[in-house]
Amino acid sequence: MPIYQAGALNTAALTAPDLYIQVVQPKTRYINGVATDILGIVGVASWGAVNSPMLIGSPGDAALKIGAQQVRKYDLATAVAVSIGLGASNIRAVRVTDGTDTAATSTLKDTAAAIGATLTAFYTGTLGNSLSAVLSAGTANSSWKLVVSLPGVSPEVFDNITGTAGALWANIVNAVNNGQSGIRGASQLVVATVGASALAPVALTQTVAFTAGTDGATTLTDAVIVGVDGAGSTRKGMYSLRGTGSQVANLVDVTDSTQWPSMLTYGLSEGCYVVTQGPAGASYATVSASLNTAGCDSYALKVMVGDWVYWYDQVNSQQRMLCPSTFSAAKIAALAPHQSPLNKPLTNVVTTQRNLAQQPYSLAEIGAINTARLDVITNPCPGGSYFGHRSGLNCASNPTVNGDNYTRMTNFLSLTLAASFGYVVGQLQTVDLRRTTKSTISSFLQILVDQSMIGDPNGGPAFSVQIDATNNPDSRVALGYMQADVQVKYLSVVRYFLINLEAGQSVTVVVSAAPR
Template identity: 70%
Template sequence: MPIYQAGSLNTAALQAPDLYLQIVPPKTRYINGVATDILGQVGVGSWGPVNSPMLIGGPGDVSQKIGAQQVRKYDLASACNIAIQLGASNIRAVRVSDGSDTAATSALKDTGGAIGINLTADYTGTLGNTLTASLVPGTAVGTWKFVVGFAGVTPETFDNLGAGLTGAALWAAIASAINNGTTARGPSQFVNASIGPSTAAPAATQTVTFTGGTDGASGVTDASLVGADGSMPTQRKGMYALRGTGAQVVNLIDLTDSTQWPSMVGYGLSEGAYMVTQGPVGASYSTVSSSLNTVGCDAYALKVMVGDWVYWQDNVNGQLRMMAPATFIAAKLAALAPHQSPLNKPLTNVVATQRTQAQQPYSLAEIGAINAARLDVITNPCPGGNYFGARAGLNCSSNPAINGDNYTRMTNFISLTMAGAFGSVIGQLQTPELWRSTKSTIDSFLLNLQQQGMIQAFGTQLDGSNNPDSRVALGYMQADVQVKYLSVTRYFLINLEAGQSVSITVSASPRS
């Protein structure tokens, strides 16, 4: 009795009498939505790969993978810690540099002072200057132990190295253990080694420190954050290094150059990402609005904050710092479910803004002008109370049907989910059964959203009525999907009639 997977047996050309069993996979598939909480951040750091996304899930990751937060423009560690405080804990951080960044180095020497091994930090940056390396007698007689220490991390230990070896062969064995690992452990995650000219024995006990690591941050500009695209991941720089990471909200830290906004829109539309930025420090809403109109960005993929920057308490450096508003709003968006709006939602780590610090609260007329200008602003109070929050909840589209933050987030969420779920349809024979199973999968996903209170209604058409033979014969299959989003309450009007002459009719029937 042969067993076949469905589709691998030509059932119209059987020759030998027998029982043929085909394994048929379930016709109804279920799909889960893509992650919507991934926040992309691009800035400068003191450690980690350049132009390569790093996964950051908490403060420990920030200090170990990026370095301590610093008081400087474009600081990646500061932006990541702000985001974590606001509940965004699924971050893809991209470090950029001006090209002058260098890796810290050190060397292990022999008894005569000649270099046996050159040591280089795995990444460039000043955090590499905290590295130390020790070479001491190993646990086993006639061996050596190499230990790498790094701030805040458990030291790496390579023990019992070079048994029976001397001179250049010993140095080569130690270097190989560092670069390739041993039977007891993997290679070093902090340093790499290269052999020096020494042919003598190592000094009996030595501990060296690393020096020369630089961040390459001083020459970074707004254009550096945007970077350059490429067909291969290794060619992508800055913002474009986030391609394929699933980051649905992106913050190019401290970027204010409006000429970069069109590139950000293009990236956001192609990747299904919501790009958040702002005007320069202190720039009024009229100035930022003029910049937005000048560059012609009228798209749901971009959100622009006015130049009313935010004060945040930096407990690491012990000072109140003025930070870009997009850093806070992008984090809040990533922390919220995609059908929610940041409008009137508390930003708990904001201490003040430039306007509130100057005791110049926004009037309702100004808030209205900011909304009309397709901008947003953080301020206090909010309609819900005396807390800091967003006062518009809008993207930069001039179309009122699609200009809500929730439109951008939900549209990207649903489209990316469907784009990633139905690649298996390609190559299958187009039959009514394929239509039925595909439609059922789409409907099941949307029904889950409806039952979770994330959408109001939906409709799907995938049958012969929208797939005529003339199109099917050319290989096309079309599904028409409609989804109605829940509306965000922006205006609440209460009509109050009060006074001594008001006539009120009271029902005589008892209340149920």
């Protein structure tokens, strides 16, 4: 009684009489949508891998992986702190440098002041200057113990290291770099290299500090933050977010409009909504002119007016002016994809440049900002006296695709379908394959209807899926094509609520007998 997986047995060419079992996979498939809350942030930091996305979900993660926030331009930790405060808890942080970053170092010496081992911080950056190491007597007789410490992180202890003279230093280096089998792994704080010493350590207890770590932030430009594309380790800046699933991206403090076309192109290719802004203090007319000159007219880019936002930095105990994209991108990522940030409160905003100057926007200016394909954070909003977005638009001129919700839902649907139907390639195009594929897509879209994420408030159908002979003629099927035509109706965001009020002593009120 042989058992086969379905498709492995040629059932039209059996010769031996027997019972044959074919394991058939369930024909009904279900798919789940891809994550839409992943926020990519690119900036400068005092710790962490360079041009490599790091997963951050909490303030503790941020402190451990990129260091504390600093008062400077392009600061990654600051943007992460703001984003977490707005509910973004699935962050991919990319640290960039100008190439001058260095790792902090320290040395352990012998009785002749020669170097026994050099300890180098695992990453470049000024956070490495907070490292310290203590070499002392180990727990076992005639052994040594090395403890590497970084504030806020559990100390790394390498105990019971034995050996004499040069062998001892080699064993210390080996323990740090490779770990101690069955006891602890390799250090995640430092890398060790052996020195030239052939003598014992200088004293029973030796404490050393680390110095010379730098962030590589002195000559950073917007172009460095945007980076360059390539394969593997050649990717830098924004392009390091490729493949991370980030559906919203914030390049911290980038204002150079000549970089916007590159940001737009990246957003289209990755299904990512890139948020940027004009320079601090730039009016909507100035930013609009820059947008038109850049030639960016697509749903993949969102441009904020140069009305920057004030936020209170509790770590540095001061109020700071930050780029609006940091707040906007975080809010968008924290919302479900069918939602718009329009008129939604931004709870951690203290004020903005215009509000601080007591120059609130007039309704005509808000209209001009919307017409210019821009957005702005200000107070008040239609819903009350709070800070929020006042347009909810991307930079597309087409009014049918210029809502933030269009960008988010389109990317969500595209990425979900792309991630779910790769198994179809290589299958035989049968009636069953068409039927199951259509059923799977329809089931997923029906879930979105049930969750009030898509639909027609006037009662029409929310979606349609077609995979049949009509859109798959023999001439195409013979060439290996199978085509699915999918239509989805998004829910509309209310932008203008009009109330017609007829009131007065002469008004005749007629009440309908039955609800309509």
